[in-house]
Amino acid sequence: xxxxxxxxxxxxxxxxxxxxxxxxxxxxxxxxxxxxxxxxxxxxxxxxxxxxxxxxxxxxxxxxxxxxxxxxxxxxxxxxxxxxxxxxxxxxxxxxxxxxxxxxxxxxxxxxxxxxxxxxxxxxxxxxxxxxxxxxxxxxxxxxxxxxxxxxxxxxxxxxxxxxxxxxxxxxxxxxxxxxxxxxxxxxxxxxxxxxxxxxxxxxxxxxxxxxxxxxxxxxxxxxxxxxxxxxxxxxxxxxxxxxxxxxxxxxxxxxxxxxxxxxxxxxxxxxxxxxxxxxxxxxxxxxxxxxxxxxxxxxxxxxxxxxxxxxxxxxxxxxxxxxxxxxxxxxxxxxxxxxxxxxx
Numbered sequence: 001x002x003x004x005x006x007x008x009x010x011x012x013x014x015x016x017x018x019x020x021x022x023x024x025x026x027x028x029x030x031x032x033x034x035x036x037x038x039x040x041x042x043x044x045x046x047x048x049x050x051x052x053x054x055x056x057x058x059x060x061x062x063x064x065x066x067x068x069x070x071x072x073x074x075x076x077x078x079x080x081x082x083x084x085x086x087x088x089x090x091x092x093x094x095x096x097x098x099x100x101x102x103x104x105x106x107x108x109x110x111x112x113x114x115x116x117x118x119x120x121x122x123x124x125x126x127x128x129x130x131x132x133x134x135x136x137x138x139x140x141x142x143x144x145x146x147x148x149x150x151x152x153x154x155x156x157x158x159x160x161x162x163x164x165x166x167x168x169x170x171x172x173x174x175x176x177x178x179x180x181x182x183x184x185x186x187x188x189x190x191x192x193x194x195x196x197x198x199x200x201x202x203x204x205x206x207x208x209x210x211x212x213x214x215x216x217x218x219x220x221x222x223x224x225x226x227x228x229x230x231x232x233x234x235x236x237x238x239x240x241x242x243x244x245x246x247x248x249x250x251x252x253x254x255x256x257x258x259x260x261x262x263x264x265x266x267x268x269x270x271x272x273x274x275x276x277x278x279x280x281x282x283x284x285x286x287x288x289x290x291x292x293x294x295x296x297x298x299x300x301x302x303x304x305x306x307x308x309x310x311x312x313x314x315x316x317x318x319x320x321x322x323x324x325x326x327x328x329x330x331x332x333x334x335x336x337x338x339x340x341x342x343x344x345x
Contacts, residue, residue, distance in 0.1 A: 061168075062168060062186070063167055063168055063186045063187055063188045063190070064186065064188075064190045067090075067190065067236065068186070068236060071170065072170070072171075073170060073171055073205040073206070074171070074173075076171060076175055076177070076179065076182065076184060076194070077237055078237075079236050079237030080237070081236045081237055081238070083235075083236065083238050083268070083270065083273055084270050084273055085270060086268075086269055086270040086273075087270075088269070089267050089268065089269040090190070090235070090267070090268040090269070091265055091266075091267050092189050092190040092191060092235070092265065092266040092267075092268065093189055093264070093265050094165070094189050094191070094245065094261055094263065094264060094265060094266055095189075095261055095264050095320075095322065096264065096332075101165065101166060101210075101211040101212070102164060102165060102211060102260075102261050103162055103163070103164060103165075103211040103212035104162075104164070104258065104259040105153070105161055105162050105163070105164050105193075105195060105229060105231055106153050106155050106159060106160075106161055106162070106218065106229050107258070107259075108153045108154035108155045108159075108228075108229070109153070109154050109248075110151050110152065110153055110154075110243075110248040110249075111152045111153070111154050111228060112148060112151065112152035112228075113148070113151055113241075113243065114148060114149065114150060114151055114239075114241040114242060114243060115147070115148060115241075116146070116147050116148070125137050126176070149232055149239040150194065150196075150230050150231050150232035150233070150239070150242060151230075151231055151242050151243065151248065152228045152229070152230055152231075153228060153229045153231055153248075154227075154228055155218035155227055155228060155229055156218065156227060157199060157218060157219055157220070157227045158199065158217050158218060158219075159217065159218040159227075160214050160217065160218075161195055161198060161214070161215055161216050161217065161218055161229055162211075162212050162213060162214060162215060163185055163193075163209045163210065163211055163212065163213050163215050164185075164187075164193050164211060164231075165185075165187040165188070165189055165191065165193070165211050166187060166188050166209065166210050166211050167185045167186050167187035167188055167193075167208075167209055168185065168186055168206065168207070168208055168209065169183060169184070169185050169203045169204065169205055169206065169207045169208075169209055169215070170184045170185065170186050170192070170205060171183065171184040171205060172184075172201045172203050172204050172205055172207075172215075173201075173205075174221070174222075175196070175222065177222075178196075178222050178223035179194070179196035179197065179222050179223075179230065180196060180197045180198065180219070180220075180221025180222020180223070180224060181196075181197070181198040181199065181200065181201050181216065181219065181221045181222070182194060182195060182196040182197075182198065182222075183195045183198065183201055183203060183215050183216055185209060185215070190235060191233055191234065191235055191240075191266075192233075192234045192235070193231065193232065193233055193234075194230070194231070194232040194234070195215060195216065195229060195230070195231060196222060196229070196230035196231075196232075197218075197219055197220055197221050197222050197224045197227075197228060197229065197230050198216035198217060198218065198219050198221065198229075199216075199217045199218060199219025199220070199221060200216055200217045200219070201215070201216045202214050202215055202216050202217070203215045203216070233245060233246075235268055238268075238273065238276075238277070239277060240276045240277065241276060241277060244262070244275070244276050245261060245262060245263065245266060246259050246260070246261060246262065247259060247260055247261075247262055260323075261320060261322075262320070263314075263320055264311075264314065264320045264321050264322060265311075300343050300344060300345040301341050301342065301343050301344070302317060302341070302342055302344055303339060303340070303341060303342075304336050304337065304338050304339060304340040304341075304342060305338060306338045308336065308338070309336070310324055310325070310332065310336065313342065313344065314344070317344045317345070319344045319345060323344075324342060324343070324344055327342075327343040327344070327345075328342055328343055
């Protein structure tokens with residue numbers, strides 16, 4: 001059978017499947033896995049089929065599939081993009097009044113931040129028990145300085161862990177590399193978030209999830225010294241310091257913590273990648289980008305100028321549209337006029 005004949009068969013089958021399962025909850029995972037199996041067995045590369053209509057259907061199902069071009073339900077970090085060579089700026093709408101929402105995954109204090117730290121290292125070896133069931137046994141491999149690609153949030157064993165944004169579950173499995181029971185979600189805003197060390201998982205790959213929905217229970221599986229949630233934010237494989245996006249320091253009267261987004265939109269470019277990754281080298285070489293400079297708001301109030309809108313004001317004074325709306329009792333669609341006083345902080 002010629003390659004063109006194989007391509008025609010695979011394309012036809014995928015088109016039929018995409019028509020039948022397009023509105024099914026797990027259509028994305030089913031179609032991609034089917035596509036991978038058929039492509040591997042027929043020797044056809046994914047890049048050869050990207051222009052096929054079936055993959056345009058997949059792009060409509062999977063969040064940001066036209067940018068990622070990969071949907072891997074096995075490997076936590078399957079991407080190999082060099083974002084330092086980006087020529088354009090990616091603008092991610094983290095939250096808006098319509099589709100995008102944000103909910104704190106857990107209301108616990110941040111116990112360990114993003115960056116380098118010294119800690120124990122383990123290697124995991126697959127073993128089989130007497131029943132024949134495979135399990136992973138950790139072996140201590142000494143202490144070393146290693147990069148922590150997320151933040152650790154305190155919790156009690158069995159606490160509910162929720163999705164931070166709306167999206168589709170890409171991975172829900174035990175990870176022998178140290179994450180333990182982990183869930184990876186690709187969101188409609190373009191980010192991917194990872195939740196590690198869970199005691200149990202309540203979602204499966206391909207499941208559509210809403211912000212605030214239960215995805216698992218807190219635990220201490222994998223490389224962990226006690227119950228906590230390991231939380232990562234990434235874009236196309238690039239680890240972003242979650243504290244650049246989320247404020248983890250707002251403490252409530254009952255001792256819990258309320259997290260909120262520091263911005264409504266996130267801009268990612270080759271120029272600010274080092275800042276988002278909290279890179280010491282970047283901070284030394286690009287100090288003028290390391291700390292954003294915002295205009296001063298006397299007493300927390302500002303006067304609207306000609307041509308201003310809520311987005312411009314939020315960006316100028318280091319606030320967010322949602323925060324300004326809450327402080328002034330307005331909505332995103334409210335009209336503002338020059339000379340009007342608005343509270344921004």
